Amino acid sequence: MTVAAMLPDIRDLIANPFVLIIFIFQLWMTIDAARRQEWLWMVFNFLFGLSAILYFFMVYRPARVMEQGGTGFEWPGAADRERIRELEEQIHHLDKAHHHAALGEIYLKQEKVDKAMACYENAFQRDPEDLDILAGYGRALMAYKQSAKAVEMLERVHLQDSDHDYGTTTMALGHAYLSLDRMPEAQRVLEKVLQKHSYAQAKVQLAEIYIKSGRAREAAQHLQEVMDDDKHAPSFAKNRDVEWTRKAKQMLRECRIQSDDTAF
Numbered sequence: 001m002t003v004a005a006m007l008p009d010i011r012d013l014i015a016n017p018f019v020l021i022i023f024i025f026q027l028w029m030t031i032d033a034a035r036r037q038e039w040l041w042m043v044f045n046f047l048f049g050l051s052a053i054l055y056f057f058m059v060y061r062p063a064r065v066m067e068q069g070g071t072g073f074e075w076p077g078a079a080d081r082e083r084i085r086e087l088e089e090q091i092h093h094l095d096k097a098h099h100h101a102a103l104g105e106i107y108l109k110q111e112k113v114d115k116a117m118a119c120y121e122n123a124f125q126r127d128p129e130d131l132d133i134l135a136g137y138g139r140a141l142m143a144y145k146q147s148a149k150a151v152e153m154l155e156r157v158h159l160q161d162s163d164h165d166y167g168t169t170t171m172a173l174g175h176a177y178l179s180l181d182r183m184p185e186a187q188r189v190l191e192k193v194l195q196k197h198s199y200a201q202a203k204v205q206l207a208e209i210y211i212k213s214g215r216a217r218e219a220a221q222h223l224q225e226v227m228d229d230d231k232h233a234p235s236f237a238k239n240r241d242v243e244w245t246r247k248a249k250q251m252l253r254e255c256r257i258q259s260d261d262t263a264f
Helices: 003-015 017-035 039-047 049-068 078-093 097-109 113-126 131-143 147-160 164-179 183-196 200-212 216-232 235-240 242-262
Strands: none
Touching: 017 039, 017 049, 039 049, 049 235, 078 097, 097 113, 097 131, 113 131, 131 147, 131 164, 147 164, 164 183, 164 200, 183 200, 200 216, 200 242, 216 242, 235 242
């Protein structure tokens, strides 16, 4: 059978809504498996529709429940939409600072930076001393590419509570310093974070500073720790840190090259 003779059948398959839905579902599960570095699942999901269905129930659904702190299946974004409606009603009736901040946090998670900024600005106007509001506002400013103002907000939190939100605010401050090329300050606060915590982001960003200052061996140690931690991390942590783990893997090669060069 020639290719020309097969084309009508292929067009019929593509035009079939059921086939199209199955293909989209397979592609969704394949991409998710790649993000979670489930390479064998990724291959089978791409090749077989049944594998994608098994992956959904055996890997994707349990992981999403753990990530969201839920107890069962719900449509993507349903919880956020319901929470947004609740907060909008509370803001309308009560107009409290923490309601604006909570709404801004959701928008920031959804990467709707303009809406997040508006919410945090409203929250800050109503309570400019609350540490949670300052920390969230600082993160929103970073997402809005206003690093200098973000540093101002995050420093205020750091001075009052250096371990605010389990060190994540100080880690955000380190990221803000890095974006402004303020390496000594970034190194100082990231090292402080790692005294109590073992965040992949902090280790990778500190390793970047060490590499730039010629301390490749110390950088490689942090990067190797990221790789080792990832091997034993639960699925939700793997998904959260996937970008930092990939970056650590890439940077390790550079560190080892630098270490080999300095050995001679």
